[in-house]
Amino acid sequence: xxxxxxxLFYSLLLLFFSLLFLYLRLFTTKTTANQPPSPPKLxxxxxxxxxxxxxxxSLRSLAQRYGPLMLLHFGSKPVLIVSSADAAxxxxxxxxxxxxxxxxxSIAGKLLYSKDVAFAPYGEYWRQVKxxxxxxLLSNKRVESFRAIREEETALMIKxxxxxxxxxxxxxxxxxxxxxxxxxNDVVCRVALGRKYSGREGAKKFKVLLGExxxxxxxxxxxxxIPWLSWxxxxxxxxxxxxxxxxxxxxxxxGVVEEHLDSQKRRNNGGxxxxxxxxxxxxxxxxxxxxxxxxxxxxLHRDSIKAVILDVFAAGTDTxxxxxxxxxxxxxxxxxxxxxxxxxxxxxxxxxQEIAEDDLEKMHYLKAVMKESMxxxxxxxxxxxxxxxxxxxxxxxxxxxxxxxxxNASTIGKDPLLWEEAESFRPExxxxxxxxxxxxxxxxIPFGAGRRGCPAILFAAIVNELALANLVYKFxxxxxxxxxxxxxxxxxxxxxxxxxxxPLLVVTTTYSF
Numbered sequence: 019x020x021x022x023x024x025x026l027f028y029s030l031l032l033l034f035f036s037l038l039f040l041y042l043r044l045f046t047t048k049t050t051a052n053q054p055p056s057p058p059k060l061x062x063x064x065x066x067x068x069x070x071x072x073x074x075x076s077l078r079s080l081a082q083r084y085g086p087l088m089l090l091h092f093g094s095k096p097v098l099i100v101s102s103a104d105a106a107x108x109x110x111x112x113x114x115x116x117x118x119x120x121x122x123x124s125i126a127g128k129l130l131y132s133k134d135v136a137f138a139p140y141g142e143y144w145r146q147v148k149x150x151x152x153x154x155l156l157s158n159k160r161v162e163s164f165r166a167i168r169e170e171e172t173a174l175m176i177k178x179x180x181x182x183x184x185x186x187x188x189x190x191x192x193x194x195x196x197x198x199x200x201x202x203n204d205v206v207c208r209v210a211l212g213r214k215y216s217g218r219e220g221a222k223k224f225k226v227l228l229g230e231x232x233x234x235x236x237x238x239x240x241x242x243x244i245p246w247l248s249w250x251x252x253x254x255x256x257x258x259x260x261x262x263x264x265x266x267x268x269x270x271x272x273g274v275v276e277e278h279l280d281s282q283k284r285r286n287n288g289g290x291x292x293x294x295x296x297x298x299x300x301x302x303x304x305x306x307x308x309x310x311x312x313x314x315x316x317x318l319h320r321d322s323i324k325a326v327i328l329d330v331f332a333a334g335t336d337t338x339x340x341x342x343x344x345x346x347x348x349x350x351x352x353x354x355x356x357x358x359x360x361x362x363x364x365x366x367x368x369x370x371q372e373i374a375e376d377d378l379e380k381m382h383y384l385k386a387v388m389k390e391s392m393x394x395x396x397x398x399x400x401x402x403x404x405x406x407x408x409x410x411x412x413x414x415x416x417x418x419x420x421x422x423x424x425x426n427a428s429t430i431g432k433d434p435l436l437w438e439e440a441e442s443f444r445p446e447x448x449x450x451x452x453x454x455x456x457x458x459x460x461x462x463i464p465f466g467a468g469r470r471g472c473p474a475i476l477f478a479a480i481v482n483e484l485a486l487a488n489l490v491y492k493f494x495x496x497x498x499x500x501x502x503x504x505x506x507x508x509x510x511x512x513x514x515x516x517x518x519x520x521p522l523l524v525v526t527t528t529y530s531f
Contacts, residue, residue, distance in 0.1 A: 051416040054098065055084040056091075062244065064091030071512050074399035077101070078429040087413055089421075093243030095121075098406075098417060100425040103436060103460040108412050109404065109423055110460070110468035118469045119405040121422045124239050124248075128260050129231060129267065134325035136333065136402060140469070147318075147326060152473050154304040155209070155330070161477050165375055167208045172484050173372060175201045176492055183493070183526040191498040191523035194346055198339040198485070203228070205481055206334040210327060211274055212300035224270065230263045231328070232336045236514025271324040278302045301330060336515045337397035338478045341464075342485055344395035345388055347522055348443045350495060351506050355445060359383055363491045369531045373487040375480065384487055386448035388479070389462065392431075392455060394443060396464035397515050399428035404470060427463050436461045493526040 057080060059065045068090075070076035077099050081088055086102030100106050109117050118140040126137040135151060138144040154160060175197055182192050200216055203225070207214040215224050237256065241248025251257045282303075299307070305326060309318040349356040362383045367373055378384070404423040409416065434440045438447070453459045456475060457467035465472040472478075497506065509519040 051418070052414065054087040054089040054415045054417075056089040057084060059091050062093070064093055064095075064243075065097075066092050066243070072510065073512075074426055074428040074516070077400070077424070077426050078432075081426070081429060087415055089415075092422070093240075093247075094245075095243045095422055096418065096420070097422045097424060098412075100423060101429045102433065103430055105413055106425050106430060106463060106467070107460040109425065110457075110463075110466070110471070113410055113412065114468040116408055116410050117404045117406055117423055119407050120470070121403050121405040122242065124242055125234055125237060125256075125260055128264050129234060130328055131321040131325040133319070133322045134329045136329050140407070147322065148473065150305070150308060150318075151326065151330075155301050156473050156477055158476065161480065164205075164209050164477075168205055168481055168484055169372075169374065171201055171204050171208070172488055174204075175485065176372070176488050179489075179493065179526055180528055183528050190525075192526050193521050194524055195339075195343050195518065195521040198342045198346075199335070201485060202335045202339040202342075202481060206331060208300070210301040210330045210334070212278070212302065227263065227266055227270065228331060228335070230259075231267060232332060232515065233513060234260055234263060235332060267328065268324065271327060274302060274327070275306070275320065275323060278306055282306070302327065333472060333474050334477065337472075338481055340397040340515055340517050341388070341392055341395070341478065342482045343518055343522055344397075345391035345482070345486060346489070347506060347508070347518060348391050348394070349387070349490070350497065350522075350524065351508075352443050355387065355443065356490065356495070359387055359445075360490045360494075363487050364529075364531075367491055373484065373491050375484055378480070378483050378487060381483070381487060382449060383445060384483055386445035388482055388486070389448045389453070389455060390443060390445040392464040393437070393462055394431060394441075395516070396427040396431060398464075399426065399516055401425045401427050401463070401466045402470070425463070425466070427466075430461060430463065433461070492529060494529055496525045496527075498523050498525055 057065060057068065060067060068076060068080065077088075078101065080090075081099060081101035086100070086105045088099040088101070090097045090099055100109055120137050120139055122139075123137055126134070130137060132138075133143070133147075135144060135148050138147070179192055179197065182190065204214040204216055207216075239248075239256065240250050278300075302323070305318060305323045309320075309323065349359065362381055363373065366377055366380050370377075401424070404425075406417055406419055406421045406423065408419045411417070430436070432440045453462055455462050455464050457463065457465060457471045460467065465475045465478075507518075507520055511517045511519050
């Protein structure tokens with residue numbers, strides 16, 4: 019019997035030591051590379067348990083212990099966390115090309131046909147499609163051509179608020195969050211699709227669908243970091259929800275594209291020009307023209323067109339209205355700042371019916387308010403992740419190819435080494451400085467910077483400044499009765515774009531000139 023057991027015993031002993039060796043090699047072996055500081059990680063999940071409900075806050079706390087460059091592991095994926103302006107400059111300027119790739123996102127891939135701009139890997143396709151977006155939708159000339167749309171939609175929003183404040187139920191609060199979302203949605207719809215969908219049949223469904231799309235873009239997919247656990251997305255229903263939203267979005271976008279194609283056919287059959295004047299074209303028309311003529315050898319398929327349309331909505335509505343919502347929230351929390359801004363706007367407008375875009379250039383305090391709000395509340399506090407394409411040394415540390423990079427714009431915006439009274443809302447700090455959010459000043463990067471920075475900065479800034487100027491020009495504001503005198507709730511949502519958790523409700527009084 020002992021003779022028979024010995025081989026089994028030694029086999030089990032060999033297996034035990036083999037498994038122990040493998041574990042030690044995978045999880046405890048030290049590399050000779052000079053890696054950034056890293057908190058201890060757990061087997062399988064790495065540092066995922068340390069992200070918390072609000073990742074930008076959790077990562078800020080970790081950075082205070084481990085430094086401005088910190089290496090975490092999300093499952094099997096190395097992730098570099100960037101928490102200082104100097105480190106951000108290295109990533110987005112010095113080594114911008116090396117860090118211009120995007121990590122693969124299974125959810126974004128399904129929703130955006132793997133053919134959009136924001137989440138596309140760095141390469142020729144991304145360069146071509148981004149070029150179309152920048153030149154034909156977001157150039158200074160094109161942004162200026164949309165001026166009438168912005169002014170009309172802003173005036174409509176002001177009229178809605180006026181009707182509420184002058185009605186018999188004048189003490190009923192106005193939901194400014196809802197107003198801002200409708201404004202940005204209607205502006206983007208008219209610019210991108212040629213018409214707005216609010217007030218039409220199916221408008222409510224479209225709004226809900228767009229909300230689900232944006233929510234899913236910010237949802238964590240465990241399979242992206244621990245591939246052998248991807249089956250969990252089937253169990254928890256995430257895969258099914260993504261498929262449902264992707265299908266419904268595709269049906270809506272197919273209708274939009276077909277509507278534009280039918281319109282072009284009618285113009286053609288009626289003897290009109292198929293190719294409209296450039297300034298009269300919406301973005302779908304532009305994309306279809308590229309597809310029809312294969313302009314500059316761009317290869318745009320139907321899925322590419324639909325993906326880019328979704329990109330425009332994701333970038334043009336959610337982040338824009340969020341920035342406006344936080345700015346108005348801070349003004350309500352700081353009545354002296356609100357009064358200072360109203361004095362500037364009303365002094366420049368001097369009794370005009372409404373603020374026009376020409377007036378905005380003179381409103382320096384208004385611009386300072388928006389900068390200060392986005393310093394404290396960047397709409398996407400953890401900028402869209404990047405990924406290194408080759409080994410590189412950053413600030414003395416060795417960063418391996420394939421490392422995901424997350425830049426914490428929220429932490430940088432509150433860095434006490436960069437900002438005096440960093441947690442305070444003080445717009446005057448921007449009055450005597452050239453610091454801007456255009457991507458050149460890395461202490462203020464709500465839109466990112468470099469090749470993968472947001473190309474819609476000018477578009478978003480004008481929408482927000484025009485809306486805010488007209489609001490504070492036309493109205494005085496107070497919190498609803500039961501909330502009057504209380505501290506305004508600043509609770510955030512936990513998503514890719516960080517909104518106020520609760521709608522911004524105010525009582526408005528029309529200002530008498």
